[in-house]
Amino acid sequence: MKAMGKVFKYGDNVDTDVIIPARYLNSSDPKELAMHCMEDIDSDFYKNVEKGDIIVANKNFGCGSSREHAPISIKVAGVSCVIATTFARIFYRNAINIGLPILECEAAVKGIEAGDKVEVDFDSGIITNVTKGETYQAEAFPPFMQELIQADGLVNYIKKA
Amino acid sequence: MGMTMTQKILAAHAGLEQVKAGQLIQANLDLVLGNDITTPVAIKEFHKIGVDQVFDKKKIAIVPDHFAPNKDLKAAEQCKFVREFALDKEIENYFEVGEMGIEHALIPEKGLVVPGDVVIGADSHTCTYGALGAFSTGIGSTDMAAGMATGKCWFKIPSAIKFELTGKLNKWVSGKDVILHIIGMIGVDGALYKSMEFVGEGVNTLSMDARFTMANMAIEAGAKNGIFIVDEKTLEYAKEHSTKAVVVYAPDEDAEYDEVYKINLSTIRPTVAFPHLPDNTRTIDEVGEIKVDQVVIGSCTNGRMEDLRITAEILRGKKVAKGVRVLVFPGTQKIYLQAIDEGLVQDIVKAGAVFSTPTCGPCLGGHMGILAKGERAISTTNRNFVGRMGHVESEVYLSSPEVAAASALTGYITNPEKI
Numbered sequence: 276m277k278a279m280g281k282v283f284k285y286g287d288n289v290d291t292d293v294i295i296p297a298r299y300l301n302s303s304d305p306k307e308l309a310m311h312c313m314e315d316i317d318s319d320f321y322k323n324v325e326k327g328d329i330i331v332a333n334k335n336f337g338c339g340s341s342r343e344h345a346p347i348s349i350k351v352a353g354v355s356c357v358i359a360t361t362f363a364r365i366f367y368r369n370a371i372n373i374g375l376p377i378l379e380c381e382a383a384v385k386g387i388e389a390g391d392k393v394e395v396d397f398d399s400g401i402i403t404n405v406t407k408g409e410t411y412q413a414e415a416f417p418p419f420m421q422e423l424i425q426a427d428g429l430v431n432y433i434k435k436a
Numbered sequence: 437m438g439m440t441m442t443q444k445i446l447a448a449h450a451g452l453e454q455v456k457a458g459q460l461i462q463a464n465l466d467l468v469l470g471n472d473i474t475t476p477v478a479i480k481e482f483h484k485i486g487v488d489q490v491f492d493k494k495k496i497a498i499v500p501d502h503f504a505p506n507k508d509l510k511a512a513e514q515c516k517f518v519r520e521f522a523l524d525k526e527i528e529n530y531f532e533v534g535e536m537g538i539e540h541a542l543i544p545e546k547g548l549v550v551p552g553d554v555v556i557g558a559d560s561h562t563c564t565y566g567a568l569g570a571f572s573t574g575i576g577s578t579d580m581a582a583g584m585a586t587g588k589c590w591f592k593i594p595s596a597i598k599f600e601l602t603g604k605l606n607k608w609v610s611g612k613d614v615i616l617h618i619i620g621m622i623g624v625d626g627a628l629y630k631s632m633e634f635v636g637e638g639v640n641t642l643s644m645d646a647r648f649t650m651a652n653m654a655i656e657a658g659a660k661n662g663i664f665i666v667d668e669k670t671l672e673y674a675k676e677h678s679t680k681a682v683v684v685y686a687p688d689e690d691a692e693y694d695e696v697y698k699i700n701l702s703t704i705r706p707t708v709a710f711p712h713l714p715d716n717t718r719t720i721d722e723v724g725e726i727k728v729d730q731v732v733i734g735s736c737t738n739g740r741m742e743d744l745r746i747t748a749e750i751l752r753g754k755k756v757a758k759g760v761r762v763l764v765f766p767g768t769q770k771i772y773l774q775a776i777d778e779g780l781v782q783d784i785v786k787a788g789a790v791f792s793t794p795t796c797g798p799c800l801g802g803h804m805g806i807l808a809k810g811e812r813a814i815s816t817t818n819r820n821f822v823g824r825m826g827h828v829e830s831e832v833y834l835s836s837p838e839v840a841a842a843s844a845l846t847g848y849i850t851n852p853e854k855i
C-alpha cells in the first residue's frame with residue numbers, strides 16, 4: 276500500500292479543537308465534518324486539499340479531545356496519511372481504528388516542507404520526498420496494529436474474529 | 437520485576453500474572469462510557485459490527501451532556517438518536533436531562549466506578565476516575581462500539597511517571613493548582629502514552645474532589661491515565677456511593693518508573709495557564725494585570741461541591757465586577773440540589789452570577805457562554821486551546837475556582853489571598 280501527495284505542514288500540538296472545532300460537533304456526518312477540517316489554523320485547507328495529500332506536523336499531533344470526528348474529518352477531506360514526530364495517544368488509537376494511516380518519523384518531519392511532494396510506502400515504512408530527493412525510514416507498525424489495518428479498522432477486525 | 441499500579445490492574449483484567457511496558461493486551465472492561473457527541477458515531481460503528489445486543493446492559497453508561505439540554509436542532513437529533521439506542525438496548529445507566537450531569541462528575545457519584553476497575557470512555561477526560569484508584573482512560577467512538585459489543589478493549593501497557601506528594605496545601609490553593617503546576621513542569625506531552633501515578637502521604641491530605649480535579653487533567657499532559665493510591669478516603673467514598681466490589685491495588689515496591697517527581701504540596705502557589713496551552717503556566721504572583729470579560733466556574737474539572745463552596749465563600753455578600761459575566765455550572769443534579777440546601781446558590785446569584793443547570797456548555801464553546809472575537813475568559817475548565825470557548829481570536833486562562841471567583845469580583849485575574 277502506498278500514498279502520494281503534496282504536503283500541508285503544521286507545528287507542535289495541533290489539537291483536536293483546531294482539527295475540527297467543537298461548534299461543528301452537532302453533526303456526525305463525515306462530509307460535513309471534512310468541510311471544516313483544520314479551519315481554525317488554516318482556513319483554506321478544505322479548499323486546497325486534494326485527494327491523496329499528506330499532513331506533516333511536529334510533536335503531539337491530535338492532542339485534546341477523544342473526538343473521532345478529528346481523524347474522520349482528515350480522512351474524508353482526502354488526506355492519505357499523517358506524518359508527525361509524535362501523536363497524542365487517543366488520536367493515534369482513533370486513526371488506526373478508523374483506518375487513517377499515520378506514521379511517527381522525526382527525520383521526515385525535519386526534512387519535509389510545505390508543498391513538497393511525498394510518497395509513503397506503508398509496507399516498508401519508507402517515506403520518499405520526491406521534491407527533494409530524500410528518503411526517511413519510519414518505524415513500522417507493530418504486528419497487532421498491522422492486523423488491524425489489514426482488516427481495514429477495528430470493526431472489521433472484530434467481525435472476522 | 438515489579439509492576440506499577442496501572443500495570444497490576446491491567447494484568448488482572450487481562451488474566452495475566454505479569455505484564456511489562458509496551459506489551460499489547462486485551463482487557464475485560466467494567467464500564468464503557470459515551471456522551472451525546474461520541475455515542476452517535478459509536479452507534480453507527482456498533483451496527484456495522486453486526487451484533488444485536490450490548491455485552492452487558494449494566495456496564496454501559498451514556499450521558500448526554502455536551503450539547504444537552506439540546507442547544508439546537510442538530511443537537512436535538514443527536515440526543516434523540518442516542519436516547520433511542522439506549523432504550524432499545526435497555527442500557528441501564530442512560531441518564532436523561534433532569535437526572536444527568538457532566539459525565540465525569542456523574543459517574544463516580546452514581547457509584548459506577550470503584551477502586552480496581554478498568555473503564556473506557558469515549559471522552560478524553562474519562563481519566564478522571566483514576567482518583568478512585570481505577571484504571572480509566574479516554575478512547576474514541578470505534579473503541580466504544582467495540583467495547584459495547586465485546587466488553588473488551590486492546591491496550592498497550594504504559595510505563596509510568598511517579599509523583600510523590602508530601603505536605604499539605606495552603607488555604608486558597610487547591611488540587612487544580614497542583615495539576616496546573618505539574619502540567620507546566622512536564623509539558624502537554626510530558627506524559628505521552630504513560631500513566632501518572634500519584635502516591636505518598638501528601639495524597640491523604642487531599643480531598644476526593646481535589647483528586648478528581650487532578651486525575652481529570654492527566655490527559656492535558658498527554659497521559660494515558662492518572663491514578664491515585666487508595667486510602668481511607670477512597671474506601672469511604674466507594675462505600676458511600678457504590679455497592680460494587682472493591683479491589684485495592686498498590687504499586688510494587690520495586691516497580692519501575694520512567695521518572696520520579698517529589699512535590700511538597702505546601703509549596704504550590706495559585707497557578708494560571710495562559711493561552712493557548714495548559715502547560716503555559718505562571719504562578720499568580722507572575723500574572724500581572726489581565727482584564728477578563730467572562731468567568732466560568734464549573735465543568736468536569738471543577739464543578740463539585742468543594743468548588744461551589746469556595747466560590748460562594750468568596751462571592752458571599754459581594755458583587756461581581758461591572759461588565760463581567762460570571763457563569764457557575766454545577767457538575768450534577770445532586771450537586772445542584774446540595775448547593776441549594778447549603779444556601780450557596782443564593783450567595784452566588786445575589787452576587788450577580790448566573791447559576792446554570794449542569795451541562796458542558798461553555799467549556800467546549802458549545803453553548804451558554806460563547807466568547808466573541810477578542811474576548812477573554814478565566815475558567816476553571818481544563819483546556820485553553822485556540823477557539824476552545826468561541827471565536828478563534830478569543831482567549832481562555834485556566835485556574836482554580838479560588839482564582840476565578842476572586843477575579844469575578846475585580847474583573848482582573850486576581851490572587852484569592854488578597855480578597
Ligand code: SF4
Pocket residue numbers: 501502538539540559561735736737795796799800817818
Ligand atoms: S465539561 Fe468540558 S472537558 Fe468536561 S466533559 Fe464536558 S466538554 Fe469535556
